Amino acid sequence: MQKSTFMYVTYIRTTPEKLWAALTKPEFTRQYFFNTTQESDWKPGASWKMKAPDGSTTDGGEVLEIDPPRRLVLKWRHELKPELTAEGYSRMTYSLEQAGASVKLTVMHEMDKAGSKLIEGVSGGWPPILASLKSLLETGQPLEETRHWKGGCKGE
Amino acid sequence: MKKLELVYVTYIRTTPKKLWAAITEPKFASQYWAGRGNISDWKKGSPWYHSEEGKLDEACVVGEVLESKPPKRLVLSWADPDSPKEISRVTFELEPHDDMVNLRVTHNQIKAGSETAKNVSRGWPLVLSSLKSFLETGKGLMVSCGHD
Numbered sequence: 001m002q003k004s005t006f007m008y009v010t011y012i013r014t015t016p017e018k019l020w021a022a023l024t025k026p027e028f029t030r031q032y033f034f035n036t037t038q039e040s041d042w043k044p045g046a047s048w049k050m051k052a053p054d055g056s057t058t059d060g061g062e063v064l065e066i067d068p069p070r071r072l073v074l075k076w077r078h079e080l081k082p083e084l085t086a087e088g089y090s091r092m093t094y095s096l097e098q099a100g101a102s103v104k105l106t107v108m109h110e111m112d113k114a115g116s117k118l119i120e121g122v123s124g125g126w127p128p129i130l131a132s133l134k135s136l137l138e139t140g141q142p143l144e145e146t147r148h149w150k151g152g153c154k155g156e
Numbered sequence: 157m158k159k160l161e162l163v164y165v166t167y168i169r170t171t172p173k174k175l176w177a178a179i180t181e182p183k184f185a186s187q188y189w190a191g192r193g194n195i196s197d198w199k200k201g202s203p204w205y206h207s208e209e210g211k212l213d214e215a216c217v218v219g220e221v222l223e224s225k226p227p228k229r230l231v232l233s234w235a236d237p238d239s240p241k242e243i244s245r246v247t248f249e250l251e252p253h254d255d256m257v258n259l260r261v262t263h264n265q266i267k268a269g270s271e272t273a274k275n276v277s278r279g280w281p282l283v284l285s286s287l288k289s290f291l292e293t294g295k296g297l298m299v300s301c302g303h304d
Contacts, residue, residue: 013295131168135169
């Protein structure tokens with residue numbers, strides 16, 4: 001099957017539990033993920049939404065797998081730009097593995113079609129978000145670049 | 157022969173000059189790159205070694221400086237001394253944005269299935285994460301060689 005895939009690995013000096021909290025809890029995502037929050041009950045099959053500061057839904061889908069603090073798999077569809085919404089659901093996986101005194105975070109974002117514009121967009125967006133997350137956990141401060149909502153965020 | 161290209165992009169709260177120094181001065185690189193530094197006079201055409209200082213004959217990577225434009229762009233050829241004909245190429249590009257630097261590392265012309273392919277696909281995310289931690293917190297992540 002044709003696929004579009006984005007994969008990124010980073011190592012962060014933290015614990016899996018702290019990283020898991022930073023990936024899922026609003027008091028963290030507001031700081032490094034463009035001031036967005038996520039709405040979900042965090043159970044398999046539960047709905048999942050990413051919300052902009054004004055309350056609008058930027059992305060939506062479902063929790064496919066959840067195994068805290070090791071693995072989260074989401075069904076993920078962009079909800080703001082019609083041409084990206086039309087691509088349908090992608091699959092986004094966070095995998096967390098202890099690596100000495102650090103945690104190895106692997107982000108895999110995939111779409112079951114070649115040439116996905118969504119995957120192209122998030123390929124530009126994930127690196128600064130993940131860099132900002134690492135700075136937040138290691139220094140207490142995210143990167144300025146990803147603090148604030150920018151409208152067309154994540155390069156989408 | 158199939159060739160691979162890896163691209164790794166990160167953003168580090170630092171200046172281009174400090175980041176350039178962290179890559180090219182062994183007293184810094186050894187703190188985040190498993191005790192080894194990048195040793196060269198950094199002139200175009202000069203040799204380059206990735207090794208502990210004073211142990212160039214035990215370098216685990218060797219090559220040549222292809223381009224050096226501090227603090228923006230550094231291009232090196234890269235080879236395992238045990239397979240000197242398999243030469244790949246590494247480009248560091250440093251672009252400032254506000255209070256941070258966008259670092260883009262491109263490693264291409266890697267022979268598919270080689271030891272280098274295996275080592276660097278695992279190694280770059282580790283080394284560059286360690287470099288970011290070093291510049292932002294004063295301490296790198298790696299205490300032993302990422303190749304092990």
